[in-house]
Amino acid sequence: MKIVAEPGVPQVLIVREFNAPRELLFRAYTEPELVKRWLGPADLELVVNQLDPRHGGRWRWTHYDGDGKGYVFHGLYHGEPTPERIVQTYEFDQAPGTVYLNLITFDEADGVTTLTQNTVFFAVEDRDLYVAGGMERGIRASMQKLDDLVTELAEEAH
């Protein structure tokens, strides 16, 4: 998995390959009972409250932590979702108005599907606030992780 978050640009790009046809990825993204089986970290339970994959359709899901506290995200699909691309807006329930836009593309070649997730925010501050949120889950970085970070950033700079 490659993740690119450049300084000064309100965008995060993730690229990941899967050994499966894109039709199956599309199902995993658009069927509620399948979405709940993979989306989010294993220690959070996902409840799909609504998922209507069509132009203008709504989606809404909740991540529950071990204490039963729920984090609700919701938005709309823009354009008809297809096995080629899905466009959706995102909003965290506790930060209304701070919307971001997600473009997911599935490119298939020789049975391997490359997924690209392009997330665009209004401002760099919004991006940093959004992605910094995960820090509350309490991972404290060690100096080993500094090595990883430096290596990773160096790789991404090329």
Add this chain to the structure above:
Amino acid sequence: MVLKPSGSEVVLTSVFAALADPTRRAILARLKDGDATVAELAAPFSMSQPAVSKHLKVLEQAGLISRSQRATARLSHLEAGPLREAVGWLMDYRAYWAESFDRLDDLLDDLKEQS
């Protein structure tokens, strides 16, 4: 994913701007092994000491290093705090999607078997 209350995000932006430069990342990697003078930091690079000093200033303003005077030399010292925060930023975001996509691999295997 939880939104973090205000405070650290402005710092993070300057930290990431500071980390964007390969020379500055190399300087940080060198400082993990201990404090160093400008001359020592300049040695591995084909770069003048004033040029290295400029990078050190950016790192200092981002809070990634602190500098102290020892005898006639100015020593740079790695400050772990902001870096940890920046690492946490990337690691948790990465972990969220890496974990999700690993689970998606398993699900896709199941779906392939069924079809």
